[in-house]
Amino acid sequence: MASRPKATILDIAREAGVSKSTVSLVLQGSGLIRPETALKVRKAIEDVGYVYNRGAANLRKAHSNVIGMVINDLTNPFFAEMAVGMERVFQSAGIVPFIANTAENPVRQEEVLKSLMEQGVAGLIVSPARGTTPGAFRRIEMAGLPIVFTMRRLPESRIPVIAPDNHRGAWLATAHLIGKGHRRLAFFGGSSDLVVYHERLGGFREACEALGIAKRDTLVVEGETSRKGGIACLETALAMADPPTAALCFNDAVAFGVMLALRKRGLEPGADFAVVGFDDVVEAQHYMPALTSVAVDSAGLGERAAHVMLKMIQSRTTRAEDHIGAVNLVVRDSCGPDRRTGMGDAA
Amino acid sequence: MASRPKATILDIAREAGVSKSTVSLVLQGSGLIRPETALKVRKAIEDVGYVYNRGAANLRKAHSNVIGMVINDLTNPFFAEMAVGMERVFQSAGIVPFIANTAENPVRQEEVLKSLMEQGVAGLIVSPARGTTPGAFRRIEMAGLPIVFTMRRLPESRIPVIAPDNHRGAWLATAHLIGKGHRRLAFFGGSSDLVVYHERLGGFREACEALGIAKRDTLVVEGETSRKGGIACLETALAMADPPTAALCFNDAVAFGVMLALRKRGLEPGADFAVVGFDDVVEAQHYMPALTSVAVDSAGLGERAAHVMLKMIQSRTTRAEDHIGAVNLVVRDSCGPDRRTGMGDAA
DNA sequence: GCCTATAAATGGAACGTTCCAATAAATCAA
């Protein structure tokens, strides 16, 4: 069990009675080697417990089979779903995604990106941490490494983005609320340093305007994009003079928080206050009441990102089109009509 | 933007007017270099957009700063929580964890492990996929690479394990149910190819026996360790002649499924049927009703695993003690007294 | 039998680092 100096292709060559070049060819599955020789070599590989040194190999041929996926919040189930989609397509292409978490910390993100690059990844799929500085990806672009953003975009960057149609999603959700008769609407959670925030808030505002809700009947409360943030948002809103009767939440986590806080006050989500989420994570349909949410097809987005990355690698380019994924509102039980106006659609 | 051939330490050396050795020394933060020289070098590094090639470096010094974390189910929030704990301790040690998902697929696991090893990781923290063959880690052990298992252990392996006290956790939960007056108990979810399953089921059985529940009043339903599995388990159980009134679930996901299925049948979890989960993921406290569950301190387990790994790496050993983490039952609202016997504790 | 064409296997240089041994420059003791 003493860890002997690990075997190299030379050891295998000696063991199998061939040259190192032959071993190398076998490892690459070259057809130039006589089958019996290949067999002999493979046996030797097995016998000595050889492990391929990709670092050494990359020194020559410079094309690794790993890509890095850098995400800002591993505990958000949304990203797990997306990762699963990605993995599906990468697996069939023989490439392995390594996932690294930045926990929404730009400094950590810097470290993680550095490490990934040093490791010689073939490409990077990144959901940038909040507060990422504009120059954070300059090194990567300079190195000509393929990179795509998912979900979030940076203010003035030309890196391709794979993201859902946030504007339209928010528009749909808001229109739904208004259709239910609500006249005092809130937008809960998120913060203005995120481009996504402006997209979703923009959709909310435009829908309000287009459907005749005055700006002063509209309330925007920033907050953490978590359950905790949602709780805080609701407290703030209900403390106001003329509180809203419905809210579009920045994401499902916020929506869950809002529902929790409603319950705590003895209010019934859906009946006493309408709430709609964003992302439609799997939990949404299992909540009580089931959460109406904007479905963004996370797995599909992941697949898309993977495909774009694959294409970039193959065509050795660093450019790609943005991809804005279709969204749709899935209506469940968390948005009843406004009780006061009583003028909503039939539930 | 054309990706010029990437810079090496020789380019930097030329740029800064020093030798490659000097550059190497600067990169390693050696104190042997005159500060002004070091500064000059660092400037050159910045100017040419250099990225360190760790593969080449490892060729000589063979100690990378990355460890691989291989998990069987990325979508289980439990692992995300654990990963966060790990990251905390690794970060301060300057090592970067890369996470790879096997989606409970032994073949995928094989690929992922292979890739990680080839990449030259310093160690591996693995939660093995279901159905992992006994020999799956032979290569890794042969290579003398530090490896620890988390959560799951393999039948006849001497690889150190970091896991919660499953037996005791199940015992506590079962005793709680019995204390509430339940006399017909079920164990839901999981499958017998998992060692953890036997540990938890063992705790359940022993508690039943010790506290006077006859084996024939006991029901065991295997099933997927997911919400879906939980739903199926409940259906099966309620279809029986003399159904149970309470269930210990293999994990929280199963418990959520059971609660869902109860609701769907018009039964109220807690009041009409008691359910307790295992793991105590964050969702547990937010469910309706809040789920009573066995807390395993996932983040703490992650930290522990990371510490053990660090120690193994430093002492260049491949041996370590198992660590069985303390558990405790957190009682919430999902287990009322048995209505029929009416002999439980006061709720 | 010889020459050529094809198939199979090989040696050596190169890839980007580290580190040892060696050199060059600066400082000190006498």
Add this chain to the structure above:
DNA sequence: TTGATTTATTGGAACGTTCCATTTATAGGC
């Protein structure tokens, strides 16, 4: 001044692969 010591810097070999240019073995054509 000279030799010894310390401080900075450097060249070169080594790490484990790939791949090109060769060599060697095998087969085919006449």
